[in-house]
Amino acid sequence: MQRRHFIKNGALAIPAVMGLPSFLTSCNSDDLEPINTDKSIVIIGAGIAGLAAAKYLNDRGVSVTVLEAQDRVGGRIKTNWSTGLPFDEGASWIHGPKKNPISDLSDMAGCKTYLTDDENVSLHKADGSVYDEEVSDKAEKQYNKILRKLKGSKEQSFEEVFYADYPEYKNDDLWTYMLSAYLEFDTGGDISLLSSQDYDDDETFAGEDLIITNGYDRIPQQLAEGLDVRLNVLVSEISYGQNLISISTNGETFEADHVIVTVPLGVLKNEVIAFRPALPRAISNAITGLQMGSVNKYLCIWDDVFWDNDLNYIGYTPETKGKFNYFLNASRFIDANALMTFSFGKYSEQIETLPDAEIQTEIMKHLRNIYGDNIPEPRQLLRTKWVSDPFTFGSYSFATKGISSDAFEAFEENIDGKVFFAGEHTHKDYRGTVHGAYLSGLREAEKVAEQLLA
Numbered sequence: 234m235q236r237r238h239f240i241k242n243g244a245l246a247i248p249a250v251m252g253l254p255s256f257l258t259s260c261n262s263d264d265l266e267p268i269n270t271d272k273s274i275v276i277i278g279a280g281i282a283g284l285a286a287a288k289y290l291n292d293r294g295v296s297v298t299v300l301e302a303q304d305r306v307g308g309r310i311k312t313n314w315s316t317g318l319p320f321d322e323g324a325s326w327i328h329g330p331k332k333n334p335i336s337d338l339s340d341m342a343g344c345k346t347y348l349t350d351d352e353n354v355s356l357h358k359a360d361g362s363v364y365d366e367e368v369s370d371k372a373e374k375q376y377n378k379i380l381r382k383l384k385g386s387k388e389q390s391f392e393e394v395f396y397a398d399y400p401e402y403k404n405d406d407l408w409t410y411m412l413s414a415y416l417e418f419d420t421g422g423d424i425s426l427l428s429s430q431d432y433d434d435d436e437t438f439a440g441e442d443l444i445i446t447n448g449y450d451r452i453p454q455q456l457a458e459g460l461d462v463r464l465n466v467l468v469s470e471i472s473y474g475q476n477l478i479s480i481s482t483n484g485e486t487f488e489a490d491h492v493i494v495t496v497p498l499g500v501l502k503n504e505v506i507a508f509r510p511a512l513p514r515a516i517s518n519a520i521t522g523l524q525m526g527s528v529n530k531y532l533c534i535w536d537d538v539f540w541d542n543d544l545n546y547i548g549y550t551p552e553t554k555g556k557f558n559y560f561l562n563a564s565r566f567i568d569a570n571a572l573m574t575f576s577f578g579k580y581s582e583q584i585e586t587l588p589d590a591e592i593q594t595e596i597m598k599h600l601r602n603i604y605g606d607n608i609p610e611p612r613q614l615l616r617t618k619w620v621s622d623p624f625t626f627g628s629y630s631f632a633t634k635g636i637s638s639d640a641f642e643a644f645e646e647n648i649d650g651k652v653f654f655a656g657e658h659t660h661k662d663y664r665g666t667v668h669g670a671y672l673s674g675l676r677e678a679e680k681v682a683e684q685l686l687a
Contacts, residue, residue, distance in 0.1 A: 265292075265293055266293070267293055267294040268290075268293045268294055268295050268682060268685050268686060269294065270295060270685045272295075272490040272491065272685055273296065273298070273488065273489045273490050273491075274290060274295060274296065274297045274298070274489060274490070274491050274492070274493070274681060275297075275298050275299075275300060275478070275480055275487055275489035275491075275492045275493075276297060276298070276299045276300070276492070276493045276495060277300050277468050277471075277480075277492065277493070277494045277495060277496055277506070278299075278300075278301060278302075278308060278494070278495035278496045278656070279299050279300075279301035279303075279306040279307070279308065279453070279457065279462050279464075280306075280307060280308025280309060280310065280453070280495055280497075280656070280670060281307070281308065281310060281452065281453055281456065281667055281670050281671050281674065282308075282495040282655040282656045282657070282659075282670040282671065282673050282674035283299055283301075283308075283493065283495035283655070283674060284299070284306065284453055284456040284457055284460070284674070285456065285655075285670075285671045285672075285673075285674030285675050285678070286493050286495065286655055286674035286675065286677055286678035286681075287299050287460050287462075287674075287678075288456050288460065289674070289675055289678035289679070289682075290678050290681065290682065291459065291460055293682060295681075295682070295685065296461075297460065297461065298461050298463065298487065298489075299457075299460060299461060299462040299463065300463050300466040300468055300480070300482065300487070301462055301463065301464050301465075301466060302465070302466065302467045302468070302624055303464065303465070303624055304464050304465055305450075305464070306453045306454060306456075306457045306462060306464075307449075307450050307453035307454070308323075308453075308495075308497070308624075308625075308670075309323035309324060309497070309619075309625060309628075309629070310323055310324045310449050310450060310452065310453050310667065311323045311450065312448040312449055312450035313615060314448070315615070316534065316569075316613060316615070318534075318567050318568065318569050318571075319446070319447055319448040319449075319567065320530075320532045320615050321445065321448070321449045321450075322530060322617045323449075323617075323619075323628075324449050324667045325444050325445065325449065326349070326442045326443060326444050326445075327339060327346065327442065327443045327444075327445065327667075327668075328437070328438065328442050328666055328667075328668070329437050329438030329439055329440050329442065330346075330438065330440045330441075330442070330443050331438055331439040331440035332438055332439070333438040333440075333668050334668055334671055334672065335452070335667050335668045335671060336443075338452050338455075338456070338671070339445060339451075339452060341455060342451040342452045342454070342455040343447075343451060344445045344446075344447060344448075344449070344451050344452065345445070345446045345447045346443035346444065346445055346446060347443065347444050347446050347565065347566035348441050348442070348443055348444075349442060349443075349444050349545050349546075349561065350441070350545050351441075351442075351545070351546065353543075353544055353545040353546065354544065354545065354546035354547065354548055355541065355544055355546075355547055355548065356369050356410075356548035356549075356550070357547070357548060357549050357550065357602075357603050358406065358550055359406055359549075359550055359551055359552065359602065360602060361602040361603040361604075364407065364550075368407075369407065372407050372408065372411065373411065376408070376411050376415070379395075379398075379399065380416075380433065383395065383398070383429070385428065385429020385430045385432075386429060386430055387428070387430050387634070387635065387636070387637060388634060388635060389429045389430075389634055390424065390425050390426055390427060390428070390429055390633075390634040391416070391424045391427040391428065391429045391432050391634075392424040392425045392427070393425075393429065393634075394429040395412070395424070395429070406550040406551070406552060407550055409550065409552070409554050410548065410549075410550040410551075410558050412424055412554070413554045413555045413558055413577050413578065414548065414558050414559040414575075414577070416432075417526075417528075417554075417555060417577040417578045418528060418559070418575065418577055420432055420433075420526070420631045420632075420665065421525075421526025421527075421528055421627075421628050421629045421630065421631045421665050422524060422526045422578070422631035422632075422633060423526070423527075423555070423577070423578030423579045424554075424578070425578075425579065426524060426631075426633050426634065427631060427632070427633065427634070428631075428632040428633055428634050428636075428638065429634065430632075430634075430637070430638075431632040431637060431638035432631075432632060434632070434638055434661075435638075435661065435662055435663060435664055435665075436662040436663060438668070444566065446566040446567060465483075466482050466483065466484060467482055467483040468480055468481070468482050468496075468506050469481050469482065469483070469505075469506065469507065470506065470507040470508075470509060471492060471494070471506060471507070471508050471509070471652065472508075472509040473492070473508070473509070473510075473648065473649070473651050473652050474509060474510050477489065477490065478490070478491070478492050478651055478652070480492065490651070491650070491651055491652075491653065491681050491684060491685075492651065492652055492653070493653045493654070493655055493674075493677050493678070493681065494506070494652065494653070494654050494655070495654075495655045495656045495670075495674065496656065497525070497624075497625045497626065497627070497656060497657075497658065498520065498523060498525055498627070498630045498656070498658035499525040499625050499626025499627040500624065500625070500626060501520045502520055502521070502525065502626065503626050505623075508652075512648070513646070513648060515643040515646065516643050516644060516646070516648075516654070518636075518640065518643070519636075519640040519641070519643040519644060522633065522635060522636035522640055523630055523631075523632070523633060523636065523640055523641065523658060524627075524630065524631055524633040525620070525625075525626055525627025525628065525629070525630055525631075526578070526627055526628050526629060526630070526631050526665075527576075527577070527578060527579075527581040527582040527585075527619060527620045527627060527628055528575060528576070528577055528581060528619070528628040528629070529575065529576045529581045529584075529585070529616065529617045529618065529619060529628075530573055530574075530575055530616070530617045531557070531573065531574050531575070531576070531592065531596060531614065531615070531616045531617075532563065532571055532572075532573045532613075532614070532615040532616075533571060533572050533573075533574070533593070533596060533611035533613070533614055534569050534570065534571045534611055534612055534613040534614075534615075535570045535571070535609060535611050535612060536570065536609070536612060537570055537609075538564060538570045539604055539608045539609070540560075540562070540572070540600075540603075540604060542562065542564055542565070544562050545561070545562055545565060546559065546560065546561055546562065547559075547560040547562065547572070547603070548560075549599050549602075549603065551599060553580060554577075554578065554580060555576055555577035555578040555579065555580035555581055556576060556580050556595070556599075557574045557575070557576060557595060557596050557599050558575075558577075558599075559574060559575050560572045560573070560574045560600075561573040561574070561575075572600075574596055581620075582620045585618040585620055585621050586621075589614055589616065592614065592616060593610065593611065593614050596614075597610065597611075629657055629658075629664070629665040629666075630657060630658035630664055630665060631664070631665065632664075638661055639661070641658065641659065641660065641661035641664055642661050644656075644658065644659035645659060645676070647677075647680060650684050653677040653680060653681060654677065655670070655673040655674045655676065655677040656670055656673060657669045657670040657673070659673045659677075660672060660673040660676075
């Protein structure tokens with residue numbers, strides 16, 4: 234999956250973190266002065282944003298406590314090892330590895346990577362036949378051209394504007410596929426909700442995307458080394474009206490001078506944590522207006538390969554948008570005969586309640602249309618359910634209609650020098666990415682450091 238590849242390819246890509254302090258692109262703070270303080274810092278959430286902030290402050294000699302609701306670190310970096318193979322349920326790719334801080338973290342953690350060449354794909358019609366390469370290439374060029382010049386408005390969704398301008402594509406399976414497998418996968422949002430004005434105003438690093446092949450969880454596990462991380466601690470309330478912040482949990486109550494809240498946008502939207510007093514209007518409006526998308530993964534494992542194992546991707550163009558239309562050939566980089574497929578947008582959210590057997594039946598319908606009725610059922614199916622996950626309530630954030638993407642920046646304003654926010658949903662330029670979350674953690678840690686040095 235080349236993030237933003239189909240929108241900002243070539244000269245349109247932003248190759249570096251421009252305008253940010255140098256420490257934001259560094260994986261350590263060895264060259265920064267130590268901070269002598271007796272102030273207490275609590276970080277809510279041990280995803281990569283929380284861990285980045287904690288490590289930065291810890292490396293400067295500041296005492297930090299990280300409270301994590303789950304029984305592991307990583308947040309949406311979650312590797313399922315139940316089969317003995319790494320199935321990354323959340324983050325999988327390093328999007329644009331050149332000058333990307335996650336590349337350095339990956340190397341330090343001993344991660345192995347594989348370049349998932351997006352051009353190495355076979356695209357199939359609903360009946361299983363292969364699209365003529367000239368037809369699909371022409372459509373993709375037109376897709377890129379349209380997305381570069383599409384002009385929307387704050388109140389209209391991408392779907393509304395696109396089909397008003399190009400009604401001829403509304404029932405076209407190939408265009409439905411591209412809008413789903415490319416745009417919805419990339420942004421995380423269903424096109425009926427995705428902003429037509431700000432759907433592509435984020436930035437990218439340069440280079441072809443790399444998928445981590447031996448477990449993305451290596452990165453947060455290494456970041457967490459030496460930190461005071463308390464697992465299975467569910468925060469229910471943050472009261473910041475007094476001199477000391479009071480943090481209520483399922484066990485003890487913690488007090489802090491400063492708190493960095495790094496829980497996902499979905500957790501904030503569902504008011505899992507109460508804030509006393511209520512959050513400022515700008516932050517509250519951003520929480521209400523911005524949305525979490527639904528991208529789910531399904532790993533199918535067989536005893537033998539029946540597909541072309543030289544391919545990286547197999548595309549399929551069903552009538553139903555978002556329905557198992559993209560298959561990643563995981564056999565290319567893990568020791569198993571496996572395909573990973575995806576669901577996107579509203580369809581992805583709707584099927585989270587379906588049993589595994591029904592999910593497998595629908596996946597196999599598509600594969601049998603391509604490869605024939607005699608291909609076997611997989612011996613194992615693994616899947617994700619990010620929208621119904623009470624620790625996330627979605628996959629990653631996106632700019633939606635009815636609100637400007639400037640709302641992402643509302644989280645950069647701290648509350649009285651006490652409460653700070655980090656996470657992928659707080660970084661407008663790199664929202665929806667691991668590097669965006671990581672950089673936001675460093676950003677807020679530096680703000681806390683400035684408070685401590687004042």
